[in-house]
Amino acid sequence: MVEDYLAEHGLAPVALTLGSNGAIKHAACAGLGVSLQSRLAVNTELEQGQLATLALRDPPPARQWYVIQVATGPVREATAAFLSFVTSPAAHDALAVPAA
Numbered sequence: 001m002v003e004d005y006l007a008e009h010g011l012a013p014v015a016l017t018l019g020s021n022g023a024i025k026h027a028a029c030a031g032l033g034v035s036l037q038s039r040l041a042v043n044t045e046l047e048q049g050q051l052a053t054l055a056l057r058d059p060p061p062a063r064q065w066y067v068i069q070v071a072t073g074p075v076r077e078a079t080a081a082f083l084s085f086v087t088s089p090a091a092h093d094a095l096a097v098p099a100a
Contacts, residue, residue, distance in 0.1 A: 002036045005060045025051065036060055040095070 006013065016032065018024050021041045028035055029050050045051040067086055069079055085091050 001060060001063065005036065009058065038063075 003015075013033075016027065018027060021037060024035050024037060025042060025045055027033065029045065034054065039046070039053075042051050046053065067083055069075065069083070
C-alpha cells in the first residue's frame with residue numbers, strides 16, 4: 001500500500017524494509033525516516049510524544065480488514081468472543097477516526 005501510494009505521487013525515496021510495526025516505529029523514533037501506519041499501531045507513541053502525525057494532501061486509501069479462522073474443527077471460545085467484538089458497534093466506535 002505504501003509503495004503504491006508513493007508511486008502514484010511520483011515519489012521514489014530510499015526505502016528500508018522492516019518486518020514488523022514495532023521495528024518500523026523504532027526506526028521512525030530513531031529518526032531514520034517516515035512511514036504510513038495505522039493510528040492504532042502508533043497510538044501509544046503519539047500519546048507519549050515519541051511520534052507525530054503529518055497531514056497528507058492526499059490521504060492513502062482506506063484499508064479493508066479481514067478476520068480469518070481455521071476452516072475445520074471447533075471454534076475456540078476466545079475466537080468466538082473476538083469475532084463477536086470485531087463485528088460489534090463498540091469495535092466500530094473504537095476504530096473511528098478521531099475528529100481533528
